[in-house]
Amino acid sequence: MKLDQGIIKKSKxxxxxxxxxxxxxxxVFGFHENQLKVLLLKxxxxxxxLLPGGYILKNESLQDAAKRVxxxxxxxxxxxxxxxxxxxxxxxxxxxxxxxxxxLWYKQRFISAGFYALVDYTEVNVSADEYSETCEWxxxxxxxxxxxxxxxxxxxxxxxxxxxxxxxxxxxxxxxEKFTLPELQKLYETILGKPLNRGNFYRRMMRFDILIKQxxxxxxxxxxxxYLYSFDPLKYHESLQGLxx
Amino acid sequence: MKLDQGIIKKSKxxxxxxxxxxxxxxxVFGFHENQLKVLLLKxxxxxxxLLPGGYILKNESLQDAAKRVxxxxxxxxxxxxxxxxxxxxxxxxxxxxxxxxxxLWYKQRFISAGFYALVDYTEVNVSADEYSETCEWxxxxxxxxxxxxxxxxxxxxxxxxxxxxxxxxxxxxxxxEKFTLPELQKLYETILGKPLNRGNFYRRMMRFDILIKQxxxxxxxxxxxxYLYSFDPLKYHESLQGLxx
DNA sequence: CCAAAAGTGTTTAGCCTACACCCATGC
DNA sequence: GCATGGGTGTAGGCTAAACACTTTTGG
Numbered sequence: 212m213k214l215d216q217g218i219i220k221k222s223k224x225x226x227x228x229x230x231x232x233x234x235x236x237x238x239v240f241g242f243h244e245n246q247l248k249v250l251l252l253k254x255x256x257x258x259x260x261l262l263p264g265g266y267i268l269k270n271e272s273l274q275d276a277a278k279r280v281x282x283x284x285x286x287x288x289x290x291x292x293x294x295x296x297x298x299x300x301x302x303x304x305x306x307x308x309x310x311x312x313x314x315l316w317y318k319q320r321f322i323s324a325g326f327y328a329l330v331d332y333t334e335v336n337v338s339a340d341e342y343s344e345t346c347e348w349x350x351x352x353x354x355x356x357x358x359x360x361x362x363x364x365x366x367x368x369x370x371x372x373x374x375x376x377x378x379x380x381x382x383x384x385x386x387x388e389k390f391t392l393p394e395l396q397k398l399y400e401t402i403l404g405k406p407l408n409r410g411n412f413y414r415r416m417m418r419f420d421i422l423i424k425q426x427x428x429x430x431x432x433x434x435x436x437x438y439l440y441s442f443d444p445l446k447y448h449e450s451l452q453g454l455x456x
Numbered sequence: 457m458k459l460d461q462g463i464i465k466k467s468k469x470x471x472x473x474x475x476x477x478x479x480x481x482x483x484v485f486g487f488h489e490n491q492l493k494v495l496l497l498k499x500x501x502x503x504x505x506l507l508p509g510g511y512i513l514k515n516e517s518l519q520d521a522a523k524r525v526x527x528x529x530x531x532x533x534x535x536x537x538x539x540x541x542x543x544x545x546x547x548x549x550x551x552x553x554x555x556x557x558x559x560l561w562y563k564q565r566f567i568s569a570g571f572y573a574l575v576d577y578t579e580v581n582v583s584a585d586e587y588s589e590t591c592e593w594x595x596x597x598x599x600x601x602x603x604x605x606x607x608x609x610x611x612x613x614x615x616x617x618x619x620x621x622x623x624x625x626x627x628x629x630x631x632x633e634k635f636t637l638p639e640l641q642k643l644y645e646t647i648l649g650k651p652l653n654r655g656n657f658y659r660r661m662m663r664f665d666i667l668i669k670q671x672x673x674x675x676x677x678x679x680x681x682x683y684l685y686s687f688d689p690l691k692y693h694e695s696l697q698g699l700x701x
Numbered sequence: 702c703c704a705a706a707a708g709t710g711t712t713t714a715g716c717c718t719a720c721a722c723c724c725a726t727g728c
Numbered sequence: 729g730c731a732t733g734g735g736t737g738t739a740g741g742c743t744a745a746a747c748a749c750t751t752t753t754g755g
Contacts, residue, residue: 436754
């Protein structure tokens, strides 16, 4: 393996500015063309797929670190971000960066906090960094194999997302500002992986009482133009608070 | 404040053997005399109450660290242990150990993984360590104020315990090997803080299908001797698996 | 007119609660 | 006999699922 001088230089910066042994990995969900997507990186050194992640600055909270890392990667600020588990097995990152010196930042043992994030696909401009040849959205129906324990992290995040769907409102961060009810229903169906009854779905959303019907319609379709809705941010967040902690 | 040479010596050992910046804090629940109890320490330096916690050895997984710390403190091995959240605010431990040098292990910034534990009260022998003047069970109805963010950690753990009670079997690790149905019901009532209907409780437990009726009875009471039960470990753990991750 | 969207009504099944009744048993 | 424990029956209420019917409307 050819050693990358850029990595070695960056390594020094990391040791000075970040907390050692702790990392953050995020499972970033987006919704586009009726598919649930996850943001993935392909490392240019190891040629393996990974979740986007990063490290914690010495004067930065864990939550802020997750937010910053996500912003650096996507430019998105209007995100839902929640910590959902710590991954602390000893051999998590075994075998990576084998050719490098032992004092390379990335060769440390890391304990990683897993975050799951919901972002508006249309608001995101993905950008690879110097270690990754690509950063791209992948449909969850067509995921490549993930390296290290990232497969596990991803699975846990998806499970949690599906669980939360049944008792929390989901959507504010996954959809553009205005959307139609059929679009919202498609989102739910995609996440759950099964069709939902339209009438019941309509009533359920109305019961949440978090939607505001807009004046305008989504024109241009072949048939009746559906109403546009937006979320009522206040009621939406109330609804998020009330349920669990 | 008088500086403690023992702490300074121990600090050196910590730097050599533990992962910096990462800690583990456990909310340890026990059940005794119809009260739900939590294990607390009172620090002899700061005279403040804290949850029992510890650090991660360099060649130890996070989960193992939590298990070890708990064992060192209680001697209990038959425990239920689950990570439930990371606490990573910047000023979590502000003000502690103010009189000491900045390179004191304990003065670092720590990001802490919160574990909640269920243990059999009768199996536990609590032991204070060199930093705590007492280590004792406190009823959750009579908790002292906890220092740092330990109040928050405790509250989150209790909330989770109450939630899990409704869809997971709870009890294997909180009760002695053999117990009666009224005792199990009391445990549930204590955790939830409200009385439950006996007949419905009976049916619910039977529906879980995780109890084994013993031959013998709990003799000695004033009235009819109740049956003793034990958990079927296989079915108990199946039941734990199936539901969420 | 057709197909999608919007809104509402109804039936059914399942579940949890509350309550009540039975029997057994130790003192 | 009386208080506790063990076990079962049942009526009411709530919710979710399934299905159906109506009206509106863009092209």
